[in-house]
Amino acid sequence: MLSTITSGTIYGIKSCLIQVEVDVSQGLPCFQIVGLPGSEVREARERVKVALRNVGVSLPSVCINVNLSPADIPKSGTMFDLPVAVGIMTALSKLPQEATRDTLLLGELGLSGEVKSVRGVLPIVREAALGGIRRCILPMDNAWEGGLVTGVESIGVSDLKETIQRLTGTNNKTSVIICRDSAPAGTVAGPGRTPEDGKPSGQTAAEKERPDRTPEDFADICGQESAKRAAEVAAAGFHNLLLVGAPGSGKTMLARRIPGILPPLSAEESLEVSSIYSISGLLQSAECLKTQRPFLNPHHTITGKALVGGGRIPMPGVISLAHRGVLFLDELPEFKKETLDILRQPLEDRQVQIARSTGTYVYPADFMLVGAMNPCPCGYYPDMNRCRCTPYEIRRYLRRVSGPILDRMDICVEVQPVLFADIVAERSVESSAVIRERVMRARQIQADRFAGTGICFNADMNAADVERFCSLGAAERKFMAKIYAAMQLSARGCHRVLKVARTIADLAGTERIGEEHLAEAVCYRNMEVFK
Amino acid sequence: MTDGKTYGKTYGSFAKGAGRGKDKDKDKAYLHWLYSNLGMGSHRLFSLLRSLAPPAQLYALARQRKLVPYFEQRYRGQKMPYLDKYRSKIHCLEQKAGEGDAAGEYEKMLARGIHFTVTGDTDYPEKLAQIPDAPGALYYVGRLPDADKKTIAVIGARNCTEYGKAVAKEFAAALAQADIQVISGMARGIDGIAQQAAIRAGGYSLAVFGCGVDICYPPENRSLYEELIASGGVCSEYPPGIEPRSVLFPPRNRIISGLCDGVLVIEAKERSGTLITVDMALEQGREVYAVPGRITDPLSRGCNELIRQGAGLAASPQELTGMAVGERRKNASESDDMRGRILKLLDYQPQPVEEIKQKYDAAYGTPESPSVSISLLYYELVGLCADGEAAQIGGSYVKKG
Numbered sequence: 006m007l008s009t010i011t012s013g014t015i016y017g018i019k020s021c022l023i024q025v026e027v028d029v030s031q032g033l034p035c036f037q038i039v040g041l042p043g044s045e046v047r048e049a050r051e052r053v054k055v056a057l058r059n060v061g062v063s064l065p066s067v068c069i070n071v072n073l074s075p076a077d078i079p080k081s082g083t084m085f086d087l088p089v090a091v092g093i094m095t096a097l098s099k100l101p102q103e104a105t106r107d108t109l110l111l112g113e114l115g116l117s118g119e120v121k122s123v124r125g126v127l128p129i130v131r132e133a134a135l136g137g138i139r140r141c142i143l144p145m146d147n148a149w150e151g152g153l154v155t156g157v158e159s160i161g162v163s164d165l166k167e168t169i170q171r172l173t174g175t176n177n178k179t180s181v182i183i184c185r186d187s188a189p190a191g192t193v194a195g196p197g198r199t200p201e202d203g204k205p206s207g208q209t210a211a212e213k214e215r216p217d218r219t220p221e222d223f224a225d226i227c228g229q230e231s232a233k234r235a236a237e238v239a240a241a242g243f244h245n246l247l248l249v250g251a252p253g254s255g256k257t258m259l260a261r262r263i264p265g266i267l268p269p270l271s272a273e274e275s276l277e278v279s280s281i282y283s284i285s286g287l288l289q290s291a292e293c294l295k296t297q298r299p300f301l302n303p304h305h306t307i308t309g310k311a312l313v314g315g316g317r318i319p320m321p322g323v324i325s326l327a328h329r330g331v332l333f334l335d336e337l338p339e340f341k342k343e344t345l346d347i348l349r350q351p352l353e354d355r356q357v358q359i360a361r362s363t364g365t366y367v368y369p370a371d372f373m374l375v376g377a378m379n380p381c382p383c384g385y386y387p388d389m390n391r392c393r394c395t396p397y398e399i400r401r402y403l404r405r406v407s408g409p410i411l412d413r414m415d416i417c418v419e420v421q422p423v424l425f426a427d428i429v430a431e432r433s434v435e436s437s438a439v440i441r442e443r444v445m446r447a448r449q450i451q452a453d454r455f456a457g458t459g460i461c462f463n464a465d466m467n468a469a470d471v472e473r474f475c476s477l478g479a480a481e482r483k484f485m486a487k488i489y490a491a492m493q494l495s496a497r498g499c500h501r502v503l504k505v506a507r508t509i510a511d512l513a514g515t516e517r518i519g520e521e522h523l524a525e526a527v528c529y530r531n532m533e534v535f536k
Numbered sequence: 537m538t539d540g541k542t543y544g545k546t547y548g549s550f551a552k553g554a555g556r557g558k559d560k561d562k563d564k565a566y567l568h569w570l571y572s573n574l575g576m577g578s579h580r581l582f583s584l585l586r587s588l589a590p591p592a593q594l595y596a597l598a599r600q601r602k603l604v605p606y607f608e609q610r611y612r613g614q615k616m617p618y619l620d621k622y623r624s625k626i627h628c629l630e631q632k633a634g635e636g637d638a639a640g641e642y643e644k645m646l647a648r649g650i651h652f653t654v655t656g657d658t659d660y661p662e663k664l665a666q667i668p669d670a671p672g673a674l675y676y677v678g679r680l681p682d683a684d685k686k687t688i689a690v691i692g693a694r695n696c697t698e699y700g701k702a703v704a705k706e707f708a709a710a711l712a713q714a715d716i717q718v719i720s721g722m723a724r725g726i727d728g729i730a731q732q733a734a735i736r737a738g739g740y741s742l743a744v745f746g747c748g749v750d751i752c753y754p755p756e757n758r759s760l761y762e763e764l765i766a767s768g769g770v771c772s773e774y775p776p777g778i779e780p781r782s783v784l785f786p787p788r789n790r791i792i793s794g795l796c797d798g799v800l801v802i803e804a805k806e807r808s809g810t811l812i813t814v815d816m817a818l819e820q821g822r823e824v825y826a827v828p829g830r831i832t833d834p835l836s837r838g839c840n841e842l843i844r845q846g847a848g849l850a851a852s853p854q855e856l857t858g859m860a861v862g863e864r865r866k867n868a869s870e871s872d873d874m875r876g877r878i879l880k881l882l883d884y885q886p887q888p889v890e891e892i893k894q895k896y897d898a899a900y901g902t903p904e905s906p907s908v909s910i911s912l913l914y915y916e917l918v919g920l921c922a923d924g925e926a927a928q929i930g931g932s933y934v935k936k937g
Contacts, residue, residue, distance in 0.1 A: 228890060229890065230889075230890060230893065230910045231888075231889045231890060231893075231910055231931065234910050234911070249930060249931065380930055386930070387886045387929040387930055387932055388885070388886055388932075389695050389696060389697040389698075389835060390697060390832075390833045390834050390835055390885075392695070394695075395694070395695060396694065396695055396724055396725075417931075418931060419888060419889075419930050419931025419932065421888040421889075421890045421891070421931070424890060424891070424894060426894060487922045488918060488921075488922050491921060491922040491923070491924065492921060492922070492928075509911075520915065521911055521912065521914075521915040523918075524914050524915040524917075524918035524919070525911050525914040525915065525918075527914075527918050528889075528914045528917070528918060528928070528931075
């Protein structure tokens with residue numbers, strides 16, 4: 006007899022629904038799985054056989070064929086254990102066919118029959134909701150992920166027996182979950198909202214109390230006005246930022262606070278980011294949906310594969326985990342040159358393509374790159390009375406960061422060690438929330454300006470766009486010409502100055518780019534001065 | 537930029553119709569052959585051989601492999617501590633004599649515009665000939681300094697401060713205007729900046745190299761190198777094609793001090809190559825001047841120490857030129873607008889924006905507006921940079937000399 010169970014898999018960043026077709030027929034006893042199963046999928050046979058026996062279902066001597074359809078998509082992961090087990094029981098008529106109608110099943114089986122957590126639940130449930138599925142049976146540990154998707158009933162189960170009871174309707178304990186809002190199917194409960202009912206029971210009170218807080222706030226930073234201002238401009242225009250400063254001057258402290266001044270994630274962005282984390286198995290139940298912009302801080306020994314994603318079926322790399330957030334590369338010159346150069350294409354395309362024998366995978370990688378480095382090996386350049394480096398050493402150090410990467414750094418700023426006067430000053434320091442307000446206003450101006458052009462931020466403008474959106478008045482043009490000559494700007498450097506000046510003008514809320522905006526933008530290209 | 541291994545390209549030709557007198561050059565050709573094949577550090581042997589026989593005869597003897605016996609016969613019975621060393625060097629010379637065409641190679645070198653002069657020639661600098669270990673020969677491009685004019689070597693640290701740069705420029709330009717010739721090593725920092733300023737002010741400047749004159753080292757001074765060839769000179773005791781090596785540089789310092797009447801030290805650390813030149817200058821009886829600096833600056837310690845030891849204190853170029861050369865540049869804007877105030881706060885020491893802001897707030901902040909906005913500060917600083925009054929180094933700003 007034949008049965009069909011709906012399940013799903015992830016394929017790169019995409020997820021798709023898979024029909025698990027199980028046929029049980031007379032013949033030589035066998036159990037095989039077809040449809041491009043990965044080795045962990047193929048091993049489902051052993052787990053399913055033993056798990057079924059341990060919950061009291063013994064398999065007769067029959068020929069079992071399982072097909073995972075569509076059969077041309079490579080499948081990996083352990084989420085097919087549960088659907089295969091349920092499929093066999095249905096095919097053996099131990100469960101009615103109707104019991105699994107419009108139901109999605111996901112889960113890994115232990116030998117005792119327990120259902121264990123799997124990766125990628127959120128994107129799969131979302132896909133299911135769009136595909137008209139109304140009920141999802143998920144591992145207890147992942148059920149809350151499904152609960153984030155509206156229009157779907159997500160049921161968490163802890164073992165195979167409970168699954169059967171759920172399907173036959175003999176257990177209606179309300180252990181879990183439902184998000185049956187009036188919102189259209191497939192959308193996600195807003196990020197500001199914590200789906201209380203969507204969490205597995207047994208959560209600690211402390212975790213529940215976790216509000217939308219900014220544990221790292223700009224108010225913690227005394228002084229360093231110029232660096233803070235540069236971070237604000239960078240956040241407003243989504244410009245990449247390079248922080249130059251001596252060790253201990255607070256580069257890392259500043260970088261960590263940048264996500265806090267970026268606008269909060271929209272519902273759509275939040276789901277996108279959470280999906281990536283779900284696929285990577287990094288979505289923690291305590292934080293629910295990702296509501297904070299990610300901040301990734303890889304060590305400089307990181308490999309290229311770890312940075313952009315790798316593996317036979319590639320997993321998202323650090324740059325994809327930093328999607329919609331900040332990728333912070335501390336000690337930029339210490340990164341291997343080849344590793345940094347891999348970033349060139351993702352910085353341009355805002356996504357990364359990884360080709361494997363099983364196909365080409367595309368992961369989103371729209372992040373803000375923040376780099377930090379010393380001005381020279383000893384850290385004191387350009388104060389020649391303290392700097393112990395030879396000019397040759399300084400240049401060799403600076404040259405370790407390839408030109409194309411530096412070219413993509415719209416804003417460079419020097420972070421000075423905090424002055425004592427600033428530590429003791431009783432001046433009120435702006436909090437991240439105040440800065441974020443200004444950033445959001447500037448972002449809104451950009452959104453209105455670029456509506457329909459496919460550009461989102463000032464940083465995305467190409468040469469033609471700069472010409473169109475950054476036109477200068479006569480006086481400003483004259484001022485720019487003077488700077489261009491006096492400061493020996495390059496054409497590319499000039500474009501960068503205009504883009505940043507556009508953002509500064511947006512922050513000031515003026516349509517016209519003024520001399521003061523240009524002047525400030527010019528000060529942010531000091532890396533060229535070093536070179 | 538250098539990558540540590542290759543040093544600039546070898547120059548093909550400097551020739552601008554380089555003059556050549558065929559017969560007169562015949563002897564010079566063999567001397568060049570002799571000098572370039574003896575290797576470095578053979579000035580004594582070079583002069584011994586020169587007094588042995590005319591160059592052409594030496595060459596002929598070497599080709600016939602009879603130079604060693606001839607040399608031994610001539611100096612038999614005389615006390616000669618390095619006789620074994622000399623013998624092996626002459627032996628090498630004999631082996632090299634078979635290869636190549638001495639006269640042809642010399643022709644080629646002349647055609648490239650590289651001149652060759654030996655002690656006793658009219659163009660060999662007189663002052664240099666008087667120092668104890670004068671080089672037996674010099675290669676040069678352009679022209680050598682005029683013996684009738686006063687000559688001063690301007691030397692200093694390679695990684696100098698903005699203060700050093702400003703002072704080097706001011707002194708070198710003033711010296712050039714007073715028709716004093718400026719000699720230096722074309723190194724990074726003070727050397728190159730001083731020579732650049734002298735040439736730009738229409739004066740004469742000579743660079744003494746620690747490599748062949750056809751190699752521009754350091755490569756970033758390429759434009760200065762070309763300017764020196766066009767309106768000054770470049771010289772070296774090493775034959776063309778010799779790559780720069782660290783051991784070659786200290787000996788060239790004796791040539792720098794040997795060619796001049798006085799040495800001016802702009803910035804030097806306590807122990808540095810600059811002070812080696814000063815020691816040589818003192819041995820050669822040259823005058824030494826030093827520009828004083830702040831006692832807290834390591835780069836001024838060498839200079840201050842020299843002054844303590846009795847070097848002339850050079851507080852203005854006039855003290856060297858003995859004449860007034862224009863007026864010392866005033867602070868361009870004495871006005872009390874914001875730009876003028878910021879200019880007053882700037883120093884030759886690079887200061888980050890934060891520091892300038894702090895100083896500005898302390899000096900000009902009022903209860904109504906206790907602090908200046910950083911954007912406004914940027915605006916004024918960029919204005920100053922555009923006017924050439926200040927310069928941006930990284931995120932710091934300095935006053936420009």
